[in-house]
Amino acid sequence: MFSNKEMFKAAFIKRVEMLCGKSFSESTARDHYQTLGQMIREFVSNDWIATNERYLATKAKQVYYLSIEYLLGKLLRQNLINLGVEEMIAEGLHELGIDLGDLEELEPDAGLGNGGLGRLAACFLDSLASTNLPGHGHGIRYKHGLFEQKIVDGYQVELPEQWLRSGNVWEIRKADLAVRIPFWGKVEAKMENGRLVFHHSHAETVTAVPYDMPVVGFESDTVNTLRLWNAEPAQFPLDTDILKYKRRTEAISEFLYPDDTHDEGKILRLKQQYFLVSASLQSIIRAYKKQHGSLKELHQHVCIHINDTHPVLAIPELMRILLDEAKFDWDEAWHITTNTISYTNHTTLSEALEKWPVHIFKPLLPRIYMIVEEINERFCKELWEETPGEWERIGKLAIISDGFVKMAHLAIVGSFSVNGVARLHTEILKEREMKPFFQLYPEKFNNKTNGIAYRRWLLKANPELSSLITETIGSSWTHSAHDLIHLLDYQNDSGFLDQLAKVKSANKQRLAEIIGRQTGIAVDTSAIFDVQVKRLHAYKRQLLNVMHIMHLYNRMKEDSGFNMTPRVFIFAAKASPGYYYAKKIIKLINTVAQTVNNDPLVGDKLKVIFLENYRVSLAENIFPAADVSEQISTASKEASGTGNMKFMINGALTVGTLDGANVEIHELVGDENIFLFGLTAEEVLHYYKHGGYDSVGYYHLDRRIQQVVDQLVNGFFPGVHNEFEPIFDSLLEENDQYFVLKDFASYTDIQRKIGDAFTDRLKWQKMSLVNIAHAGYFSSDRTIKEYAKDIWDIHPII
Known part of the structure; x- marks a missing residue:
C-alpha cells in the first residue's frame, strides 16, 4: 500500500x-x-x-456466481491481511x-446474508480471488439485511439492521450501468420477418443500479468483483400512486427474506429473485457482447452458477434474452442455456425446495411464465416418449404441477451440472430426494464438499494460533491449507501442546469478557466452553442440547454427590421472523439460562449463555474460544455445515451425528478424535420410510426424558405459563419428527465421555491438534478448484 x-x-x-x-x-x-x-x-x-x-485480453472464460445472500463480515482488517x-x-x-x-x-457487518448459504458464497469469492480464478459474485444490496436481533425477557425481538447508516466505504455506485426490470403487464405476440416475436408491454418497471465491491485475493494481484443491485424507481407511471410505486420498488432491495406467510410476502420474494437474475444476466450479456459479439458461443466463455434455488429464474431469463432479443430459435437457445448454467443444491428438506403458486407467478412475470410453461411441456413430452402412460411419474417430475412452479425441478432440467455440498448429502440427493432426476441425468450429478475461507478464521479470527502454527511449521499453510498436516509431527511435543493450550485459554478469556459485557454473567474460563452457534431450526436440534442441560441441572439439584466437569454452554442463533417454533426454542434456552445461572447451588459448575445478534464478527470471537463444537442435527438433514469446519480448524472437538460434512471430518480424524452419537442417516431414512418410531414409548421408558419433557409444561419454570406447550406437543403429540427423544440417551452418554476426556488436558490438546492438522481439507480453495476443474472449466489468470 x-x-x-x-x-x-x-x-x-x-x-x-x-x-x-x-x-x-x-x-x-x-x-x-x-x-x-x-x-x-x-x-x-x-x-x-x-x-x-x-x-479481457486473454478472453478467459469467466464464472458469475448468483446468490440471494453474501455473509461478508467486516472487510477492513481482512483486506489489510490479504x-x-x-x-x-x-x-x-x-x-x-x-x-x-x-x-x-x-x-x-454487511447486512447482506444470514446463514451458511451466504457465508459459503462469501468464502467462495475469497477463494476465487486468492487462487487467481476469473469469478465474480452478483447479489442484492439489501438496505436492512435480515434483522438485528435483541433478546427481551428471553424473547427474540427483530429490529431493522442499519448497516448502511454511515454508507459503505467499499462500494462504488455505477449508475451508468443501470438496467430496467419489468413486472406485471402483459405479453403481446407479433409476426416480424416471418417469425413470432413476443413483447412484454404495460409493465411496471424497476431500475436496478449496480454497486461494485472489490474482492481482494490473499497475497495476490487478483481483485474480482461483487456486484450488488439496488432497486430504484424507473420513470414514474402516470396512472398509479407515485408514493406507492416508490415504496413497492424500494421494498425489493430493503430486506433479506421478507416474511412470505401471505401472498404479499410471496410476491415480494419472487420479485427479489427475478430482480437479481434479470439485472445480473443483462449485465453479464452486455459485457460479453462487448467482447465477443454474437451470443452463439456464450456457454464457451461464460458459466452462470446458481447458489441454491433462489436464482433459478436465470434459466428462463437467459432463454428470454436468447429468444426475444437475440432471435435464436428454441433449440439453439436451449442448448446455450443448458450449457451455461450450473446449480448447487443446499438441502435435503423437502419444505425448503422452493415452489411458487402459479396464481402469483403468472401475472407477476408473464413472459417468464410462458417460457417456463414451454420448458415444462417439452420436458414432459420427453418423459412421455421415454415411458408412455406413466402419468404419476410425469406428474412427480414436472416443473409445473398441482398449481405450483417447482424451482428445484427447473434448476435440474435447465442446467448442465447439479452438485451437492457434502458426500453424504449428494448420495441422499441421488438415492432419495432427487432419485428420479438422477436416473434421468446421471451425468449431471456430482459432489463438491463445502469449504471455508480458512485464512479469515485463523489469520484474522485467531492470530495467536496462526503465529504459533507459522513458528512451528513455517508459513506455507497460508497459501496451501493442506500443509497444516505437518502439525501431526508435533502431537507428542509437550512444549507445543502447552502453547496450544495457552492460546485457547487466552481466546476463552476474550470471549468471557464479551459474555460479561453483553450478559453481565461471569464465566469460568477453565470450564468446558461447549458451543452451538448456527441458524435456529428444529432439525439442527438446539432442543436436544437444552434438554441435556435441563437434565444436568436436575441431577445437580437431586444428587448432592453428582460431580461433573464444569461447563459453559454457549448458544447464538437467529430464528426466521415467521418461524414460531424456533422462537419458542430461543425462549426456552433463555428461560433455562435464567433458572440455572441464578441458582447458588449450581455456582460455576454450569452456566448457560445466549449471545444475541449472531453475526460474522461475533463468530470470529466464538470459534477460537470453543472447546466443544455441537453439530447435532438429525442425521440426513444437514446438507454439509461449515461451522463444523471453522470450529475444527480452531481446535474445538466435534460432538455430532454422522450428518453432512461430519462424516468427512470423522474419516479424517478417526474415531478417537471426535465424539459421535445417535442414529445414522440410513436409520433415520428407514424410520421415515417404514415407520416404527414411537416417541411416547421413549418418554415412558426413560425417567430422565419424562422429567425434562414434563418440566416444559408443569410449572417448573416460574412465571412461564403454557409457553412451551408447542415444544411439548412436537415431542409427543407429533411423534418427535427430528428424533430428539430417540437420540437423547446416546447424546447424554457421549456428553459424559466429553467431560471425562477434558480432565486429561494433555490428551485433549493432542485431539485438538489432530483436528487442526486435518482441517486443511476443508479449505474453500480446495472446493473452488474442484468447481473450476469439474464444472466451470475456468483457469487461473495471472
Missing part, C-alpha cells in the same frame, strides 16, 4: 484533513475509519482494473494514537 510506515502516516494525515475539512487533531475515529477504507479501496483499484483488463500490510498499517496508526481494532469496531 505504501513502501514504508512513515509514508503511510504522512499520506494518512493529509488524506484525513482533505476528506474531512478539519485538522487531524480535530478528526474523529469515524473520520479515520472512512479515510483508511477509502485509501485501501483506491489502492486496490489499480489491481482491480488490471484484473479486468487481463480477463494485501500483506496489516502489521505496518497497525503500527503506523498506533504511532498516530489510533488503534486499528477501534476502527474495526466502527465497521458494521
Whole structure:
C-alpha cells in the first residue's frame, strides 16, 4: 500500500484533513475509519482494473456466481491481511494514537446474508480471488439485511439492521450501468420477418443500479468483483400512486427474506429473485457482447452458477434474452442455456425446495411464465416418449404441477451440472430426494464438499494460533491449507501442546469478557466452553442440547454427590421472523439460562449463555474460544455445515451425528478424535420410510426424558405459563419428527465421555491438534478448484 510506515502516516494525515475539512487533531475515529477504507479501496483499484483488463485480453472464460445472500463480515482488517500490510498499517496508526481494532469496531457487518448459504458464497469469492480464478459474485444490496436481533425477557425481538447508516466505504455506485426490470403487464405476440416475436408491454418497471465491491485475493494481484443491485424507481407511471410505486420498488432491495406467510410476502420474494437474475444476466450479456459479439458461443466463455434455488429464474431469463432479443430459435437457445448454467443444491428438506403458486407467478412475470410453461411441456413430452402412460411419474417430475412452479425441478432440467455440498448429502440427493432426476441425468450429478475461507478464521479470527502454527511449521499453510498436516509431527511435543493450550485459554478469556459485557454473567474460563452457534431450526436440534442441560441441572439439584466437569454452554442463533417454533426454542434456552445461572447451588459448575445478534464478527470471537463444537442435527438433514469446519480448524472437538460434512471430518480424524452419537442417516431414512418410531414409548421408558419433557409444561419454570406447550406437543403429540427423544440417551452418554476426556488436558490438546492438522481439507480453495476443474472449466489468470 505504501513502501514504508512513515509514508503511510504522512499520506494518512493529509488524506484525513482533505476528506474531512478539519485538522487531524480535530478528526474523529469515524473520520479515520472512512479515510483508511477509502485509501485501501483506491489502492486496490489499480489491481482491480488490471484484473479486468487481463480477463479481457486473454478472453478467459469467466464464472458469475448468483446468490440471494453474501455473509461478508467486516472487510477492513481482512483486506489489510490479504494485501500483506496489516502489521505496518497497525503500527503506523498506533504511532498516530489510533488503534486499528477501534476502527474495526466502527465497521458494521454487511447486512447482506444470514446463514451458511451466504457465508459459503462469501468464502467462495475469497477463494476465487486468492487462487487467481476469473469469478465474480452478483447479489442484492439489501438496505436492512435480515434483522438485528435483541433478546427481551428471553424473547427474540427483530429490529431493522442499519448497516448502511454511515454508507459503505467499499462500494462504488455505477449508475451508468443501470438496467430496467419489468413486472406485471402483459405479453403481446407479433409476426416480424416471418417469425413470432413476443413483447412484454404495460409493465411496471424497476431500475436496478449496480454497486461494485472489490474482492481482494490473499497475497495476490487478483481483485474480482461483487456486484450488488439496488432497486430504484424507473420513470414514474402516470396512472398509479407515485408514493406507492416508490415504496413497492424500494421494498425489493430493503430486506433479506421478507416474511412470505401471505401472498404479499410471496410476491415480494419472487420479485427479489427475478430482480437479481434479470439485472445480473443483462449485465453479464452486455459485457460479453462487448467482447465477443454474437451470443452463439456464450456457454464457451461464460458459466452462470446458481447458489441454491433462489436464482433459478436465470434459466428462463437467459432463454428470454436468447429468444426475444437475440432471435435464436428454441433449440439453439436451449442448448446455450443448458450449457451455461450450473446449480448447487443446499438441502435435503423437502419444505425448503422452493415452489411458487402459479396464481402469483403468472401475472407477476408473464413472459417468464410462458417460457417456463414451454420448458415444462417439452420436458414432459420427453418423459412421455421415454415411458408412455406413466402419468404419476410425469406428474412427480414436472416443473409445473398441482398449481405450483417447482424451482428445484427447473434448476435440474435447465442446467448442465447439479452438485451437492457434502458426500453424504449428494448420495441422499441421488438415492432419495432427487432419485428420479438422477436416473434421468446421471451425468449431471456430482459432489463438491463445502469449504471455508480458512485464512479469515485463523489469520484474522485467531492470530495467536496462526503465529504459533507459522513458528512451528513455517508459513506455507497460508497459501496451501493442506500443509497444516505437518502439525501431526508435533502431537507428542509437550512444549507445543502447552502453547496450544495457552492460546485457547487466552481466546476463552476474550470471549468471557464479551459474555460479561453483553450478559453481565461471569464465566469460568477453565470450564468446558461447549458451543452451538448456527441458524435456529428444529432439525439442527438446539432442543436436544437444552434438554441435556435441563437434565444436568436436575441431577445437580437431586444428587448432592453428582460431580461433573464444569461447563459453559454457549448458544447464538437467529430464528426466521415467521418461524414460531424456533422462537419458542430461543425462549426456552433463555428461560433455562435464567433458572440455572441464578441458582447458588449450581455456582460455576454450569452456566448457560445466549449471545444475541449472531453475526460474522461475533463468530470470529466464538470459534477460537470453543472447546466443544455441537453439530447435532438429525442425521440426513444437514446438507454439509461449515461451522463444523471453522470450529475444527480452531481446535474445538466435534460432538455430532454422522450428518453432512461430519462424516468427512470423522474419516479424517478417526474415531478417537471426535465424539459421535445417535442414529445414522440410513436409520433415520428407514424410520421415515417404514415407520416404527414411537416417541411416547421413549418418554415412558426413560425417567430422565419424562422429567425434562414434563418440566416444559408443569410449572417448573416460574412465571412461564403454557409457553412451551408447542415444544411439548412436537415431542409427543407429533411423534418427535427430528428424533430428539430417540437420540437423547446416546447424546447424554457421549456428553459424559466429553467431560471425562477434558480432565486429561494433555490428551485433549493432542485431539485438538489432530483436528487442526486435518482441517486443511476443508479449505474453500480446495472446493473452488474442484468447481473450476469439474464444472466451470475456468483457469487461473495471472
